[in-house]
Every structure is written in structure tokens, then in C-alpha cells.
Amino acid sequence: MKIVIINYGAGNIQSIMFAIERLGFKAVLSNNWDEIKAADKVIFPGVGEASSAMKMLFESGLETLIPTLKQPVLGICLGMQLMCNKSEEGNTKGLGIFDVDVIKFTPKVKVPQMGWNQIYNLKSPLFEGINENEYMYLVHSFYAPNCPEAIATTDYEVEYASALQKDNFYGTQFHPEKSGDVGEQILANFLKL
Amino acid sequence: MLTKRIIPCLDIKNGRTVKGVNFVDLRDAGDPVELAKIYSDEGADELVFLDISATEERRKTLVDLVRKVASTINIPFTVGGGISSVEDVEILLQNGADKVSINSSAVKNPQLINDLAQKFGSQCVVVAIDAKQINGQWIVHLVGGKVPTKLNLFDWAKEVEERGAGEILFTSMDNDGTKNGFANEALATLSELVNIPIIASGGAGNIQHFVDAFQKGKADAALAASVFHFKEIEIKTLKTALKNNNIEVRI
Secondary structure (H helix, E strand, C coil), rough: CCEEEECCCCCHHHHHHHHHHHHCCEEECCCCCHHHHHCCEEEEECCCCCCHHHHHHHHHHHHHHHCCCCCEEEEEEEHHCEEEECCHHEEECCCCEEEEEEECCCCCCCCCEEEEEEECCCCCCCHHHCCEEEEEEEEEEEECCCCCCCCEEEEEEEEEEEEEECEEHHHHHCCHCCCCCCHHHHHHHHHHC | CCCEEEEEEEECCEEEEECCCCCCCCCCCCHHHHHHHHHHHHHCCCCCEEECCCCCCCHCCCCCHHHHHHHHHHCEEECCCCCHHHHHHHHHHHHHCCCCECHHHHCCCCHHHHHHHHHHHHECCCCCCEEEEEEEEEEEEEECCCEEEEEHHHHHHHHHHHHHHCCCEECCCCCCCCCCCCCCHHHHHHHHCCCCCEEEEECCCHHHHHHHHHCCCCCCCCEEEEHHHHHCCCCHHHHHHHHHHEEEEEE
């Protein structure tokens, strides 16, 4: 199986590479169109600030490629947020794959949300064998509100979408590569899709 | 609900764990990776590695360690000690660290906080603050509490938040090593003052101290070293006790 992690200069990519290795696979890092198109699975990482990450995507031209991919694609954290319509962070437009706008938590709660929180309302093959209310590791200041494409929700200030799916596109706000054995199982599920 | 976090801290010198570790089941008590794996399996929510080596080789040794830890464990970890530039941070993050903790370098060059937050995001910038009370005032100290600064703890905390820190690791030098509990009053004031998570550090001696840090100190996470290393408190027992006190934890 060929697993490509999209390389556009954003994200803690090494942790994802290591997690995939622990599952017995190998991933390559690439920004090459042909290589990405030919992959069996594509992972779209992202940590940092949305508008500068989007800028890097535009500069590399990858913003036109990603929405056209046909194989399973998993956006993680900021990667998931960039797959939405737009983000309040830096007022940037997104890839428009998920029909939802990313907004910021208010000062009613500590921002960023940092730590382990539960995911529930699980509905996707991504969560095959995963129990409701398992804890996942999250670090984020912006979030996708609950919406029809939500396949998992989490409570922090509001009930929001902690995972999204549309066709072959998946996104998790949490970090499966940093969420213990359960997180690794979710990553393994993605690789089995 | 977002849980409170329990964070064991490992002191590292030249790539090895220092400060007596009392794990009979460890093949190599000085191997930080093996210790990290044990803590992760016992239910630690995160780990902190504090590098206290002072050799010229330190950077390379630390990067090697970060890679080994990141390839072995599947929970987040923070690396601190001697980090003073954007380049220092870049190489640690590239090799799998999730966050870095800066202390003296932030006091000497506060702009570093802004630079790191802008380049890597606030989520990976932990500002560690060591403070102790002098004439009733909480004063920020450097070099493990030896050198006082002119900074007031609360003013400095507010400033680091404004500059883009994602989290504050507050160590009370008055409590550190006493095993008499965390500095809950100062913690609660901090937690009300800033809107980023606060990690309590210094003073853990028993389970009740952790309960108090969360309930009275309103901390978001609690860090400790020796009580875990010497197995005076086991993480599983601690988390069960916290849960029994209606404190949300990941079990």
C-alpha cells in the first residue's frame, strides 16, 4: 500500500510517519501531483495558523489537486479545518470539501482547548470497533460546528464536529497519532478503507 | 468533557534520565525511552523531558532522544531546557516533539514567544515560569530559582499569554521539593487571570495534593517527577482517586 503524506510545509509530520510505521506501514512525504494522485491513501496534516497554511497550499498549487482526489484522504487537525469552506482564523477560504465554516471558541472557555476529550455520535467506518466516548488528544482554538457531515462530536463550549466525512474525504480535529492505542486504531481503520 | 492532565517530568542529562528513578522492573533505569513507555502505558496524559545537560553535544543528543521517544510512544510530549532560538525549536518539532518549553530565554528575549507562536503556532509554545514569594510578592526566578528577576509572576503570565504562549507551566520554588502540596492560591489566581491552560508544578507529595491543585488551584494539568519515579504514587491509582473526587480524567 502506498501512503502519501502531503508535504506543504505545515504540520508535525514526523509523528504521523512514526505512527504509520508502528502500524507496520511506510509513508512517504510528497508534494508531487503524480505521486499524490497515485497513492492508495493520502494524509493531509496541519498544525499552525490557517491563513498561512492556506497560503502555502496556494503557492504549491495543491489547493486545486486535493478536492479532486478519489482515494481515501484524511485531514488531521488544521488539515481538517482547511478542508472546510472557510476559517475565521486569518479569514481564509478553505478547500470547500466539507460544507461548514470554521469559527473560534469564545473566551468563555480556555483557548486553545488542549488535552484529552471524548468523541461520541460516532458514525463512519473510520470508527469501526471504537467505543463511544473514547478520549482523543486535541489542541485547537478554532472548530467546525456540528453539521450534517459530522461523523463524531465533542463537547467544548458547544457540541462541535470533531470528525467529518464526505465521500472519500475524512477529517479529524483530534490527533489520532497522539491519542494512544485508540487513536492508532482509528489510523489503522483509515488505512483499511 | 476535557479532562485534567497528569504529566510526569523526566530530567535528562546527556540523553539519560537523572535524579534517582526507582523502577525495579526497568531494564535500564537511565533509559528515558523505556521510562516514557511505562508512563504512557500506565495512563500518563503527556510527558515532559527537561534537558539539564550543559555539554556542546547536548543538541544532537536531545534530537536523537526526541526521535526515539516520538517513534515509541503515542501520547504528546514536551521538550524543555536550553532552548533559545527559532532554529532550536524547529529541529525538535521536525523530529517529533509536540511542544517545547522555554523559560530563561523567554525572560531574556520575550520576542522569542511571539516568533515561535507565529512560526509554529501557539499550541506548541509552553512558557515555564519559576517563581517564589519575596515579601509577599510572587517574583519570577531564573536558573532553577537561584536568580531573581524584576518580574512579577502575574504580570509576566499575562504578558506571555498576550505574546502567544499556548500554555503556562508554573513551578512554585517555595513548594518544589517540599512534598507539601502545590501553590494552590497562586495557581487559582493565575488560572483566573489568563485564558490559556495552566500546568501546576512543584510540591506534589500525595494524592490529595493533586485533588487540591485541580479543585482549589483550578489547574488544567499537574506535573510531578519524584513521586512518580519512586512509585510513591502510581498514575492509575492517582487517576482513579481523582475520578472518585469528581475530577474528569482519562482512564
